[in-house]
Amino acid sequence: MQMDYNEHFDVPENIIYLNTPGNGLMPKSHHIWRQHRDAAFFAPSGMLREQQGEFITEVKKDIAELFHCSTDRTFCVPNFSFGFNTLIEGFSADTSFALISEDYPSLNYPIISRGFPHFYIEANENLEENIFNAVTENKPNVLLLSIVQYITGLKVNLDFIKKLKVAFPDLIIIGDATQFLGTEPFDFDNSGFDAVGTSGYKWMMAGFGNGFLMISKDLASKIYEDAQSRPRPQEGMWAKKSILDTYFEPGHQDTLSHGTLQQSIRFLKGIGLENIQQHIHRLSMLAYDELTSRDLILPFIKTKEIKSSLINIQIPQDFYPALLADGLKCFPRGTGIRIGIHLYNNEIDIEKLIQLIDKHTWNSK
Numbered sequence: 475m476q477m478d479y480n481e482h483f484d485v486p487e488n489i490i491y492l493n494t495p496g497n498g499l500m501p502k503s504h505h506i507w508r509q510h511r512d513a514a515f516f517a518p519s520g521m522l523r524e525q526q527g528e529f530i531t532e533v534k535k536d537i538a539e540l541f542h543c544s545t546d547r548t549f550c551v552p553n554f555s556f557g558f559n560t561l562i563e564g565f566s567a568d569t570s571f572a573l574i575s576e577d578y579p580s581l582n583y584p585i586i587s588r589g590f591p592h593f594y595i596e597a598n599e600n601l602e603e604n605i606f607n608a609v610t611e612n613k614p615n616v617l618l619l620s621i622v623q624y625i626t627g628l629k630v631n632l633d634f635i636k637k638l639k640v641a642f643p644d645l646i647i648i649g650d651a652t653q654f655l656g657t658e659p660f661d662f663d664n665s666g667f668d669a670v671g672t673s674g675y676k677w678m679m680a681g682f683g684n685g686f687l688m689i690s691k692d693l694a695s696k697i698y699e700d701a702q703s704r705p706r707p708q709e710g711m712w713a714k715k716s717i718l719d720t721y722f723e724p725g726h727q728d729t730l731s732h733g734t735l736q737q738s739i740r741f742l743k744g745i746g747l748e749n750i751q752q753h754i755h756r757l758s759m760l761a762y763d764e765l766t767s768r769d770l771i772l773p774f775i776k777t778k779e780i781k782s783s784l785i786n787i788q789i790p791q792d793f794y795p796a797l798l799a800d801g802l803k804c805f806p807r808g809t810g811i812r813i814g815i816h817l818y819n820n821e822i823d824i825e826k827l828i829q830l831i832d833k834h835t836w837n838s839k
């Protein structure tokens with residue numbers, strides 16, 4: 475029997491929600507948890523406001539367990555970009571970066587604006603080969619890339635990243651997993667990546683204001699090197715903070731938001747990331763078959779064996795208002811209209827998507 479997970483979500487009948495690459499939906503149970511949590515947190519008689527540090531530590535334990543990192547190398551941050559900016563502030567000014575052309579601006583621009591030496595690698599069907607050749611020839615200190623590209627959905631082969639790390643053990647590999655984590659199992663400590671970060675509001679289904687960053691043992695010992703050789707904070711209230719904590723988690727965090735992320739971690743664990751992967755894969759293949767037969771897939775994505783569930787449909791962006799009016803939540807990006815297929819979607823959504831595309835293509839003739 476095919477599982478249908480949309481019973482966990484409140485999606486109105488007239489909405490086809492395919493805008494997860496923009497922002498994802500939250501399960502019904504999250505909304506209930508948030509109402510209770512907010513009331514209990516601000517109740518004058520309550521103690522939750524006094525337990526914020528302990529609460530965040532528990533969130534990090536759950537993240538670290540699901541994605542195989544250790545709690546002291548997992549950091550709660552308000553979003554991917556804040557975490558990433560803090561990470562690169564910890565590198566010396568002469569660190570050289572290999573970037574992917576047209577990657578998400580939050581990755582590339584902070585490198586450009588800080589004046590780090592950098593060069594670009596082209597993102598096409600030969601992404602992995604391009605990376606290997608560029609690393610061999612130019613010997614950058616850091617490779618920086620999104621695991622799934624936000625415009626095209628191009629997904630890097632994760633086995634390749636492991637092999638790359640074996641071939642170049644000194645290369646620091648940083649991955650943006652904002653369009654990836656929440657869609658399949660991920661074992662950070664055996665991934666080859668030195669750092670992986672994400673925002674929580676897309677595929678993690680955790681709403682805004684939360685994200686996290688996982689850092690390898692090796693990289694954790696290399697960043698903020700000077701600061702790490704100086705004394706740890708002496709004040710009692712910071713007694714448990716590591717030097718890296720003082721950079722990545724310098725102040726009070728919103729426990730409602732990070733608690734929502736914890737609810738997501740438990741929700742994903744409850745269903746099982748393998749099951750989620752299978753569900754997404756089955757629906758995505760259905761969509762790819764239909765879209766390929768209409769020649770609506772980017773050529774370099776069509777030929778790639780590994781495909782993500784973020785799809786850029788090659789229809790005119792002029793269709794966007796009409797698709798929205800028909801209840802299809804999607805977004806114009808690059809040379810087409812971007813959709814994403816997640817846990818709350820089912821076959822009916824894919825059928826409706828294809829019907830709408832056919833209708834609007836026909837109407838535009």
Ligand SMILES: Cc1ncc(COP(=O)(O)O)c(C=O)c1O
Nearest residue numbers: 553554555578620624650652673
């Ligand atoms: C690849 C990628 N990284 C990061 C983000 C979002 O980063 P932030 O939540 O820090 O704005 C997005 C959002 O579209 C994205 O596609």
